[in-house]
Amino acid sequence: MKTLSADVLVIGGGPAGLSAALAAKQKGAKRVAILERNEELGGILQQCIHHGFGIHRFREELTGPEYAQRFIDELASSGIDVYLETMVLELTDKRVVYAINKDHGMLCFEAGAVVLAMGCRERTRGALRIPGHRPAGVMTAGAAQRFVNIEGYVPGQRVVILGSGDIGLIMARRFTLEGAAVEAVVEVLPYAAGLTRNVVQCLHDFDIPLHLSATVVEIHGRDRVEAVTIADVDAAWKPVPRTERTIPCDTLLLSVGLIPENELSVQAGIELDPITNGPLIDHTLMTSLPGVFACGNVLHVHDLVDFVSEEAETAGTNAAAWTDAQATQSRRIITVKAGESVRYVLPQYVSPEKTAKLYMRVTQPETNVTINIGGLFSLKQKSVRPSEMIQVKLTPKVLSRLDSDSLTVAVEREVENVG
Amino acid sequence: MVKQIQTDVVIIGGGVIGTLAARELSRYKLDVWLVEKDAEVGWGATKANSGIVHAGFHDKPGSEKAKYCVEGNALYPELCDELDVSFEQNGILMVARSPEEIPVLEQYRAQGQKNGVPGLRIVYQDELRELEPNLSASTTAALLAPTGGTVAPFELAAAAMENAVDNGVQLLAESPVEAIQREDDGFIVMTPNGNLKTRFIVNAAGLHSDTIARLFNDTSFTITPRKGEEYLFDKSIRVVNHTIFPVPNAVSKGILVIPTSEGNVMIGPTGDNVDARDDMTTTQDGFKRIFDSVHELVPSLSPSGIITQFAGVRAASDRGDFVIDYSPVSKQIVHLAGIESPGLTAAPAIALQCAALLKEAGLDLVPDPTFCGRRRPVVRFHRLPRTEQAALIEHNPSFGKIVCRCETVTEAEIVDAIQRGARTIDGVKFRVRAGAGRCQGGFCQPLVMQILSRELGIPLTAVTKRGGGSEQVLYQAKELVGRQTRENIIS
Ligand SMILES: Cc1cc2nc3c(=O)[nH]c(=O)nc-3n(C[C@H](O)[C@H](O)[C@H](O)COP(=O)(O)OP(=O)(O)OC[C@H]3O[C@@H](n4cnc5c(N)ncnc54)[C@H](O)[C@@H]3O)c2cc1C
Ligand SMILES: Cc1cc2nc3c(=O)[nH]c(=O)nc-3n(C[C@H](O)[C@H](O)[C@H](O)COP(=O)(O)OP(=O)(O)OC[C@H]3O[C@@H](n4cnc5c(N)ncnc54)[C@H](O)[C@@H]3O)c2cc1C
Numbered sequence: 001m002k003t004l005s006a007d008v009l010v011i012g013g014g015p016a017g018l019s020a021a022l023a024a025k026q027k028g029a030k031r032v033a034i035l036e037r038n039e040e041l042g043g044i045l046q047q048c049i050h051h052g053f054g055i056h057r058f059r060e061e062l063t064g065p066e067y068a069q070r071f072i073d074e075l076a077s078s079g080i081d082v083y084l085e086t087m088v089l090e091l092t093d094k095r096v097v098y099a100i101n102k103d104h105g106m107l108c109f110e111a112g113a114v115v116l117a118m119g120c121r122e123r124t125r126g127a128l129r130i131p132g133h134r135p136a137g138v139m140t141a142g143a144a145q146r147f148v149n150i151e152g153y154v155p156g157q158r159v160v161i162l163g164s165g166d167i168g169l170i171m172a173r174r175f176t177l178e179g180a181a182v183e184a185v186v187e188v189l190p191y192a193a194g195l196t197r198n199v200v201q202c203l204h205d206f207d208i209p210l211h212l213s214a215t216v217v218e219i220h221g222r223d224r225v226e227a228v229t230i231a232d233v234d235a236a237w238k239p240v241p242r243t244e245r246t247i248p249c250d251t252l253l254l255s256v257g258l259i260p261e262n263e264l265s266v267q268a269g270i271e272l273d274p275i276t277n278g279p280l281i282d283h284t285l286m287t288s289l290p291g292v293f294a295c296g297n298v299l300h301v302h303d304l305v306d307f308v309s310e311e312a313e314t315a316g317t318n319a320a321a322w323t324d325a326q327a328t329q330s331r332r333i334i335t336v337k338a339g340e341s342v343r344y345v346l347p348q349y350v351s352p353e354k355t356a357k358l359y360m361r362v363t364q365p366e367t368n369v370t371i372n373i374g375g376l377f378s379l380k381q382k383s384v385r386p387s388e389m390i391q392v393k394l395t396p397k398v399l400s401r402l403d404s405d406s407l408t409v410a411v412e413r414e415v416e417n418v419g
Numbered sequence: 420m421v422k423q424i425q426t427d428v429v430i431i432g433g434g435v436i437g438t439l440a441a442r443e444l445s446r447y448k449l450d451v452w453l454v455e456k457d458a459e460v461g462w463g464a465t466k467a468n469s470g471i472v473h474a475g476f477h478d479k480p481g482s483e484k485a486k487y488c489v490e491g492n493a494l495y496p497e498l499c500d501e502l503d504v505s506f507e508q509n510g511i512l513m514v515a516r517s518p519e520e521i522p523v524l525e526q527y528r529a530q531g532q533k534n535g536v537p538g539l540r541i542v543y544q545d546e547l548r549e550l551e552p553n554l555s556a557s558t559t560a561a562l563l564a565p566t567g568g569t570v571a572p573f574e575l576a577a578a579a580m581e582n583a584v585d586n587g588v589q590l591l592a593e594s595p596v597e598a599i600q601r602e603d604d605g606f607i608v609m610t611p612n613g614n615l616k617t618r619f620i621v622n623a624a625g626l627h628s629d630t631i632a633r634l635f636n637d638t639s640f641t642i643t644p645r646k647g648e649e650y651l652f653d654k655s656i657r658v659v660n661h662t663i664f665p666v667p668n669a670v671s672k673g674i675l676v677i678p679t680s681e682g683n684v685m686i687g688p689t690g691d692n693v694d695a696r697d698d699m700t701t702t703q704d705g706f707k708r709i710f711d712s713v714h715e716l717v718p719s720l721s722p723s724g725i726i727t728q729f730a731g732v733r734a735a736s737d738r739g740d741f742v743i744d745y746s747p748v749s750k751q752i753v754h755l756a757g758i759e760s761p762g763l764t765a766a767p768a769i770a771l772q773c774a775a776l777l778k779e780a781g782l783d784l785v786p787d788p789t790f791c792g793r794r795r796p797v798v799r800f801h802r803l804p805r806t807e808q809a810a811l812i813e814h815n816p817s818f819g820k821i822v823c824r825c826e827t828v829t830e831a832e833i834v835d836a837i838q839r840g841a842r843t844i845d846g847v848k849f850r851v852r853a854g855a856g857r858c859q860g861g862f863c864q865p866l867v868m869q870i871l872s873r874e875l876g877i878p879l880t881a882v883t884k885r886g887g888g889s890e891q892v893l894y895q896a897k898e899l900v901g902r903q904t905r906e907n908i909i910s
Contacts, residue, residue, distance in 0.1 A: 001809045037821065087821040098805055102819035106809035124859040126651075126727030131702045134729065136844075136884035136891045140861045147865060153879055153892040157899050179899030222697060223888035250893065263825075266655070 001106045006033040006081070008319045009097055009111035011088050011264065014043020015305050016296020016312040017117035018071040021080050023316030024115070032080045033109070035099050037087040041075070042068030043119055044142070044297075045305065047149045050170055052197070056306035067305060083107070088118075091268040095291055113291045113319035116265060116279070117312065120258040120297040122167070128256060130162075132219035135226075141167040141255040145174065154178045156251030160228050161185045162216045166194040166303060166387075168255025173202035182208045183247050186230050188215045188237055191365050195303055195387050216252065217244060225250050258301045268292070275344045276300040282333070282349040283356035284318040285311070290327035293319045300346055300359065303387055311359075334402065336374075339410030341366070343386065350407075352399045358392045362411055374407030384411070426450040426589075427782065429608045429617040431596050431631055433460030435572060435766045436755045437623035438579040443770040444777075445586035446792075448785045452615055453580070453588060454608065456595035458886030459846045461576030463625045465763070466849060467699065467731025469649065469677055469688055470572050471662055473761040474511050474564035476531025476539060477672055483741040485534045487765035487772070492536075492566055494767035502578040502794045504571060505680040511567030512542075512551065513664040514558045516715055520666045524562040527666075531564065538565040553658045555718050567662060569680040572763050573849040581839050582794045586787070591615075592842075593886060596624070599634040605751060606635070619777055620752045626696045626734045628742075628756035637748045640757060644696045645733040647688025648705035652724040653857045654682050658717050665716060672760070674712035676720070681852065686713045686720070693732065701728045726857050733759040741765070743772055750780040797851075798835070801827035822870070823863040825856025833867060837874045844868065845885045864891070 008024040010017045013036030025032045040046060045053065048064030055061060058070070075082065086101040097109040122140040137156055145167065147153045157180045161168045164187040172182045185203060190213045192199045203210050211230060217239050218229040232243035260278040262270070271280045271288040278299040279287035286293050295315035296308045334350050336358065343361045350356040358373070362384045371379045371390065376398050384390065428444060430437045433455035441453045453460070475489035499506035515521045524541050531539045542550065543560045550563075584590055594610035605618040624631045629642040658676070665673040671690040679685050689705045706728070713720055736742050736757025746752035753776045755769055762769075778784045800808060800818060812819040817831040828851050836850040844860075844867055847853050853867050854860030860867070868882045868891060875882075883889045 001806065037824075085820065087824070089821075089827065100808065100812060100819045100821065102812070102816040105812040105819060106805060108805075121858045122861050124726075124861050126725060126859050127723075129650075129701075129703075129706060129722070129725060129728060131706075132700050134699070136889040139864070139891070143861055143864060147892050148896065151865060151869075151879065151892075152896040154894040154896055154899055155892045157894065157902075178896065179902060217703075218700075222699075223885070224890065 001108055002104060003108045003110065005110045006031045007112040008032045008115060008316070009109050009113070010034045010115045010117055011091070011097070012036060012043065012117035012119055012296075012298070013038070013041040013082065013084070014117060014119050014296060015045060015068060015071065015308045016119070016298070017043070017115070018068070018075060019309040019312035020115040020117055020293075020295055020316035020319065022071065022074055022078060023313040024320040025078050025080055027317050027320035029320035033083065034080060035083045035086045035088050035097070037085065039085055041072050041082065041084070047142075047146050048170070049149050050174070053305050056304065057309060071309075088264060091264045091292070093269050093289060113293065113322045115315050115319050116287070116292065116294040116298050117296050118261045118264065118298045120260045120301055122254070123257040123259055125254060128254070130216055130219055133222050135219065135221040135224050137221070137225035137250055138219065138252045139254070141165070141171045141253045144171055144253050148174055148178060154180060156225075156249070157181060158183055158249040159251045159253060160216070160247055160249045161253045161255060163187060163255035163257070164192040164194050164199070164210065165255040165257060166198050168253060169194045169198040169202040171253055171255070172208050173206060176206045176208065182206070183249050184209050184211055184230070186211045186214050186216055188213070188233055193387060196385070215239065219252060220246070225252055228252055258297065260298045260301065262298060265294070265298075273344065273348060275338070276346065280349070281347040283347050283351055283354050285315040285347065286318065286322070291322055291324070300344065303389065307389065307391070314357075333405070334399065335406040337406055337408045339408040341411035342409050345409045350394060350399070352402070353396050355396065356394045358394060358409065360390050360392070360409055361386050362390070366411065366413070368414060370412045372410050372412050374402060374409065376401055376407070378412070423613065424452065424615045426452050426615055426617045428452070428619045428621060428777065429454060429615050430621040430623055431608070432463070432622070432624035432628070433457075433576065433580060433590070433592075434463045434465040434623060434625050435461065435576045435579070435763055436625070436758050436769060437621070438576045438583065439766045439770040440621055440623060440755065440773045441583040441588045442579040442586070443774050445583045445588050446786060446790045448787045449782070451588045452591055452617070453583070454591045454594050454596055454610060454615070456593070458593050458842050458883070459577070459840065460580045460590070460592070461573045461849070462845070462885060464731050464733060465576045466573040467649070467729050468572055468647070468760070468763055469675060469685065470569050470679055470763070471511070471675070471677060472506070472568035472570050473764040474531065474539070474567040475534045475536045475761070476527050476562070476564060477667065478534065478761070480530060480533040483743055484761060484765070487741065487743070487768040488761040489535045490768035491765040495568060495570065498767050499570060499575070501792050502575065502582055503796050504575045504578050506568060506570045507680045508566065508568040509678060510661045511564040511664060512561040512661040513564075513666060514554065514561040514716060515666060516555070516558055518559055521560050523666045524560060527562055536564060536566065539563070551659055551661060551663070553717050553719055554663070555716055558716070563661075569662060569677060570763070571680050577840065577850055578794050582792065584840070585794070586790050596631060596634070599631070601635065618751060619780070619782055621755060621773060621777075622746070622752060623755045625758070626732055628734065628754065632746065632754065632756070635746070635748050635752065637746045637752070639747050640742050640754070641737045642757060643735045643737065644693050644698065645735050645759070646691050646693045646698055646730055647733060648701045648709065648728065648730045649685055649687030650706065650709060650725050650728045652684040652686075652720070653726050656684055656720070656724040658684055658720060663716055665712070674709050676713055676717050684720075686710070688731070690733075696732060698732060699730045701730050705730075727859055735759045741769070743769060745776065745780065753777060753780070798832060800829045800832060822866045823853035823856060825858050826852040828853040830870065833870050834874060837871065842875065843883050843885050844871070844891065847871065868892075
């Protein structure tokens with residue numbers, strides 16, 4: 001077993017890992033290394049061959065691989081060590097990382113600081129408990145995306161997509177362009193879960209029917225999918241009797257949510273937030289394990305990669321600056337809480353002396369609301385949607401007005417006339 | 420395609436019953452063929468059950484079920500050691516949910532003792548809490564059966580088949596038996612892939628064993644399909660140490676909480692008579708019944724931890740017991756039929772009885788000195804210490820490539836599974852657990868498919884989930900472009 005050391009060790013070479021490593025190096029960390037289990041860097045972006053990446057950061061519409069390449073090019077001359085086809089098996093609470101690689105065998109890294117950038121995975125059928133048979137032809141939208149865009153295979157020719165998350169919407173268009181018929185996109189919520197632009201560009205432009213407040217209640221076909229039965233749901237997501245209709249198809253794609261991939265974090269004893277499924281963090285994006293930072297989809301699921309890169313730069317910068325001495329410093333901490341109609345806010349902890357950026361999502365789409373930031377100030381919003389992340393900057397100056405150890409973020413509506 | 424083979428014994432059906440019978444017969448100098456309709460063995464009731472090695476206190480003294488269950492249980496530790504199969508003797512607790520049920524525990528203890536179950540005793544309050552801290556507070560006592568265990572049932576059937584084949588048994592897969600013809604001194608067993616002329620037949624066709632019997636005009640028993648649904652939790656959820664049973668009701672052993680031999684918790688099964696023998700569907704109603712019942716035992720279990728579900732169908736005979744006997748039509752036909760629960764447990768003992776029945780009917784059992792009952796050990800990478808993992812990668816670099824990240828399964832293990840007989844995505848999954856974890860193959864399935872395609876020398880579009888008709892990707896990129904528009908014009 002080889003033992004190596006790094007000042008900043010980045011786990012995962014997707015957009016988050018790339019930006020974190022580059023930022024750490026720029027801020028003066030000497031030895032920076034990225035461990036990536038795939039054969040190439042870029043993470044999930046490598047299979048996202050559609051346009052729409054980098055609008056905020058580069059003011060251009062790039063494809064996923066193009067966006068990733070900008071960072072990979074920068075990396076080439078940076079002196080960062082990249083270990084590909086290297087899977088991290090374990091992170092210990094002493095920041096020792098075990099990873100394996102075909103050629104180098106078992107590697108053991110002793111790290112100054114660690115950045116978690118493992119991304120997320122898709123929710124699967126089991127988690128939804130869709131009744132019926134278990135035939136071939138049921139797969140996650142991301143797996144289908146990989147088959148079509150990387151392997152060069154089209155899973156089937158009549159497709160139903162459950163869930164209107166972005167990957168599902170993108171795949172509805174992709175399958176259509178491949179000559180398959182997308183019979184329906186079925187969404188349990190009363191509104192589309194993905195970005196509005198994807199609903200327009202991927203469904204409306206191709207006349208693909210979107211069934212809202214509906215779900216798949218049964219899968220038919222013993223060996224291969226033959227049809228699915230869908231039904232309307234009530235407000236509690238329970239199928240409404242006698243609204244069932246059966247749609248013949250050979251493929252069912254699931255785009256029903258992403259789950260941050262935190263197996264390594266849990267194993268290391270890092271505390272997770274039950275809502276985001278990502279680590280609890282402070283304003284430096286440090287987790288409950290001192291010296292371990294998190295960014296990108298492993299922290300919370302992002303819709304735009306531009307913000308992943310930005311967040312990761314913060315994590316990389318702070319990882320480079322981190323020393324063991326900091327672990328023992330005591331400071332005043334303000335707890336940030338999600339209030340009325342806010343699904344979550346990150347970071348969960350901020351420091352009164354430091355600038356922090358809050359990332360938050362609302363629980364439901366609304367128009368003309370105000371977001372109250374702990375009584376310190378409020379933001380007027382024309383429209384808010386769960387799929388669109390809201391960002392707010394908190395400065396020490398503003399925070400100095402807070403006379404409590406916690407701060408609640410809440411959505412407020414114009415007062416209704418209750419008759 | 421086999422034309423016409425001459426053999427001593429044909430075993431029809433490769434469930435745990437057929438495969439263990441095959442392995443038992445491979446101890447002797449015999450020509451044995453096992454004929455299975457599916458692409459691989461073990462896909463009937465054997466892959467979709469609770470995986471419990473019962474202790475043997477549930478069944479009535481004097482029944483075939485009680486006898487073979489207790490005998491089979493005793494054979495498990497050594498069998499699983501020889502075949503290198505996951506098996507845990509974690510013990511069974513049958514729990515009283517109210518003080519009124521305590522006398523019932525006494526009855527089952529007495530029944531178990533009659534059946535010859537060792538070590539049965541009743542545990543109360545404090546000891547019960549210590550054994551199972553997560554049990555509902557309303558549970559006051561339990562019958563503890565220390566010989567109860569859990570096994571990976573599919574792994575057992577696959578391992579038994581592999582060991583049987585290593586000892587000379589021939590496997591004819593994807594070959595449903597469609598007709599059986601009587602000959603002077605035996606039978607011709609007919610399949611679409613060729614016919615086998617044989618002196619003896621072992622009918623281990625599970626749900627279809629009565630259909631097989633009808634092929635030689637034997638109407639001595641009838642099978643009724645009875646479905647059971649099961650729900651599996653994420654490995655991070657560990658709520659019980661023993662397998663937890665409620666006190667049974669009139670029709671079934673009830674809904675259980677099972678810590679599987681592979682480290683998950685599973686709940687189930689239901690027991691519903693169904694019309695179709697291949698009804699492996701799960702239902703909303705089944706889920707509800709299971710969950711409501713389990714909630715009484717372990718209140719902390721929440722549906723959000725469920726990662727997958729499945730259903731299996733029991734082959735219940737109209738005799739209300741196993742049918743382990745000669746066919747009334749001929750002593751050269753042995754039925755191992757109607758093997759519902761506790762059939763998995765009973766299987767090793769039934770295999771011995773199968774050999775004994777064949778011997779009595781005139782089959783010469785001459786021990787084969789080359790027989791080796793020990794299967795080549797399986798490497799389970801994720802269970803090894805880091806230093807051993809490091810040594811493995813050095814020896815074979817494909818241990819350095821993790822394919823299934825949830826269960827930490829390496830490429831080397833998948834290739835090995837294929838060399839041992841896996842032909843399909845499910846075959847790989849059941850053997851080495853690639854795709855059996857929390858992401859259910861979302862990440863690794865394309866990789867597993869590539870390895871199957873490469874190792875078997877077949878295109879990706881021919882890789883199936885579980886045999887012909889279950890291909891997972893149907894077309895090459897661009898194959899559909901143009902075709903669809905034509906269809907649109909027609910419609
Ligand atoms: C289908 C799809 C469509 C999208 N469309 C858009 C879009 O149009 N516009 C847009 O801006 N954004 C889009 N996004 C979002 C954006 O791509 C993601 O937010 C971004 O890729 C997240 O980056 P990440 O680095 O956190 O995760 P990932 O890209 O998932 O990278 C994580 C990396 O970590 C590696 N890893 C994980 N565990 C280990 C381990 N144990 N050892 C070693 N390596 C490990 C993985 O292999 C992977 O390379 C889309 C995302 C998807 C999935
Ligand atoms: C939900 C459930 C839970 C259970 N739990 C337990 C438990 O916890 N403990 C326990 O001991 N037992 C349990 N059982 C019972 C146990 O699973 C069965 O007793 C056992 O698997 C029976 O094995 P088998 O080989 O007879 O049947 P099967 O596994 O069904 O095998 C029969 C085989 O015959 C093949 N076949 C059928 N027709 C033909 C044909 N015409 N030609 C060729 N091949 C054919 C089939 O494809 C199949 O592979 C459970 C059963 C169910 C359904």
